[in-house]
Amino acid sequence: MLTSKTKKALALGLAATALGAGLLTGSASADPAQLNALVGVGSDTTQDVMNALSGRSNGILFTPLMSSAATGGRQIISFDATAATAGAGDNCITTKTGAPSFTRPNGSTGGRRALSRAIDGTKYGSAECGGVKDVAGLVDFARSSSGPSSGDTGTDLTYIPFGRDGMSFAYYRKNGAPVTSLTRAQLTSLFTTGPQTIDGVRIVPCGIQTNSGTYSFWNTVTTATTIQENTATTLCNNLLGSGVRAQESDGPALAARGEALALVAGEENSQVVIGFSAGQFIARSNGKASPAPGAGVGIGSISNNGSGANLGSPITGTAPNLAPSSTFFNDTVFGRRVYNVFPTAVINGPGNADLKNLFVDTDATAGNNAVICNAPYTTTVQELGFLSSSDCGSTTLKGSLISGQL
Secondary structure: OOOHHHHHHHHHHHHHHHHHHOHHHOOHHHOOHHHHOEEEEEOOOOHHHHHHHHOEEOOEEOOOOOOOHHHOOOOEEEOOOOOOOOOOOOOEEOOOOOOOOEEOOEHHHHHHHHHHHHHHOOEEEEHHHOEEEEOOOOOOEEEEOOOOOOOOOOOOEEEEEEEEEEEEEEEEEOOOOOOOEEEHHHHHHHHHHOOEEEOOEEEEEOOEOOOOHHHHHHHHHHOOOHHHHHHHOHHHHOOOOOOOOEOOOOHHHHHHHHHHHOOOOOOOOOEEEEEEEHHHHHHHHOOOOOOOOOOOOEEOEEEEOOOOOOOEOOEEOOOOOOEEOHHHHOOOOOEEEEEEEEEHHHHHOOOOHHHHHHHOOOOHHHOOOOHHHOOOHHHHHHHOOOEEOOOOOOOOEEEOOOOOOO
16 A cells, blocks of 8 residues: 555545546546545554555555445555654645545544534544545545444444454563563553563553554453543553553554654663554564564563463464464463444445445345455455454444544
8 A cells, every 4th residue: 555645645536636637527537446436544453454455555566455346346444543754734634526635533432532523514634634534425434443432322324344353461671681471460460550560570550642443452351440540551651751651553653653762761671561552463473564573573472361261372373473462362361353344324324335345244134245354465465464353344333423633
């Protein structure tokens, strides 16, 4: 898939070319299919697999996800959670030809919030990209690595699973051998009460950016409240600036925190840990996505999931041939579904045959017929570090719109 900066430039270039050549008034079949592609934003965890399903991830070409010929051969495009560079305007994206740019949604909550504003017609964005904007028609689905909040009885959003991920902890220790295996109870203690010594090593927990579905899911694993987690991760969150939380699944950023921690008096031999997607660790270690975790960053084993089960490592093999552990990914505590989220009115209403063909299991009695749930796309999902979900294409999980303008 194209880099974030290139995608922005491409979108603007296509807009200018199409408008200049009068293509927008011509036959739809004469135009590039991507001009009519379904637009996804949101989760960092699933951005790379959706990039691959758009046709390209980390410079590697994949078969693009495409609806049936009978439904018009609709494709998808997917905008990354963060910009590839930190230049001015890189957090502003243009998702449709001729449309205004708006602030890039970062994380599952950010993606669902942008989709919610596209549904209810209120505005989304920030001053960085010219203030809040009308995004109706500019976002078709949100990538999400978590489901609705506990107790959410709303029905405006439909969460459609397509794969399974495993969540463990990533670790980095500058000086000395790291602790590579923890129990759920130990993780709970770390993320509810703060740094402590385990197996002779002082371990410092780090906080994930709060718009992330991985952040929300990790708090269910550790049972930490938002207040407990924020207090417990304060030391790490202040290593690179006051209250600066980590982007999820970023190995080099974790290493940077570990390096900074080693410069703090009394913490020279300490270790940092953070909740981390095993699917992303696999994809990035195998070169299918970036950045690579980097030297010294590993993903830990779980010796007790809270019910006495030793899950071991979430990954098997060695890079560049890492693969998911089905035992770990299917665990009811450390495993999770990953979703694409759509307006329920679109999923349940008439029309939109192309979108439904791509993502929805419309005939459970005849086997799952959603395109994304079948070959060759299931192979792509697995190459990008996830397992195919047995309930891929299900439309039973619902949730409320997400409030806010960013």
